[in-house]
Amino acid sequence: xxxxFHKYREVLLYLFFGAATTVVNYLVYFGALDWLxxxxxxxxxxxxxxxxxFAFFTNKFFVFQSKTTTAKxxxxxxxxxxxxxxxxxxxxxxxxxxxxxxxxxxxxxxxxLTQIVVIAMNYFFSKFLIFKExxxxxxxx
Numbered sequence: 001x002x003x004x005f006h007k008y009r010e011v012l013l014y015l016f017f018g019a020a021t022t023v024v025n026y027l028v029y030f031g032a033l034d035w036l037x038x039x040x041x042x043x044x045x046x047x048x049x050x051x052x053x054f055a056f057f058t059n060k061f062f063v064f065q066s067k068t069t070t071a072k073x074x075x076x077x078x079x080x081x082x083x084x085x086x087x088x089x090x091x092x093x094x095x096x097x098x099x100x101x102x103x104x105x106x107x108x109x110x111x112x113l114t115q116i117v118v119i120a121m122n123y124f125f126s127k128f129l130i131f132k133e134x135x136x137x138x139x140x141x
Contacts, residue, residue: 010063010064010127013062013063014059014063014123014126017055017058017059017062017063018055018119018122018123020054020058021051021054021055021058022051022115022119024047024050024051024054025047025048025050025051025111025115026047026111028043028046028047028050028051029043029044029046029047029111030043030107032046032047033107040096040100040107041093041096041097044092044093044096045093048085048089048092052081052082052085052089055081055085055122056077056078056081056082059081059126059131060077060081060131063126063131064126064127064130064131066131077130077131080129080130081126081130084122084125084126084129084130085122085125087121087125088118088121088122088125089118091114091117091118091121092114092115092117092118095110095113095114095117096110096111096114099113099114
């Protein structure tokens, strides 16, 4: 069992922290809707921003175990992370508007479908474009 965990460690941790990020996203989104009585659009923006912040640190340190050695490299990873998350956010928001306003889906069903799409996109972005293993050109200060 331990061998299987080590073999699929990265994917399993990504799924675990992806689920935790989704929980953060849902709590903020539905909290803003229900407690603050915000519209779903600004609620989704706030949920996105806070869940991306949570995801950056969990992905960096636990999933991909990125070992930045300089502040410049750390900042580069953070900016790339937010850039690609912003790209997936555009798709997230577009799907939310289409599904809720256009197709009259429930908030929960729309949010769930968009999160599945976003999690898959974000894994690809993180694995291959942000926290690349063995970057041949280490950053220079």
